[in-house]
Amino acid sequence: MRCLVFLLLVALSGAKVFERCEWARLLKRSGMDGYKGNSLAKWVCLSQWESHYNTQTTNLNTDGTTDYGIFQINSRWWCDNGQGITENTRGIKCSGQ
Numbered sequence: 001m002r003c004l005v006f007l008l009l010v011a012l013s014g015a016k017v018f019e020r021c022e023w024a025r026l027l028k029r030s031g032m033d034g035y036k037g038n039s040l041a042k043w044v045c046l047s048q049w050e051s052h053y054n055t056q057t058t059n060l061n062t063d064g065t066t067d068y069g070i071f072q073i074n075s076r077w078w079c080d081n082g083q084g085i086t087e088n089t090r091g092i093k094c095s096g097q
Contacts, residue, residue: 016054064084066081
């Protein structure tokens with residue numbers, strides 16, 4: 001869980017576009033290879049298609065929520081963007097601050 005929270009914060013903070021291998025190394029160092037049964041290749045593939053390794057990617061959804069960061073973290077479930085109902089129980093702001 002600690003590595004997932006760390007990566008959530010990475011995904012929501014600072015403007016950075018990672019190179020594929022650079023991102024893979026960070027994921028590996030953070031213990032994501034095998035996390036929740038997913039290989040490092042799956043995590044890299046997910047972030048490639050969701051954000052092209054760009055930590056500043058956002059996407060406005062039709063339900064009024066917004067997806068943020070390299071993993072496209074949803075504002076309803078994972079972070080609070082101050083724009084409506086959230087199920088975020090950790091108090092993490094979508095801005096990363």
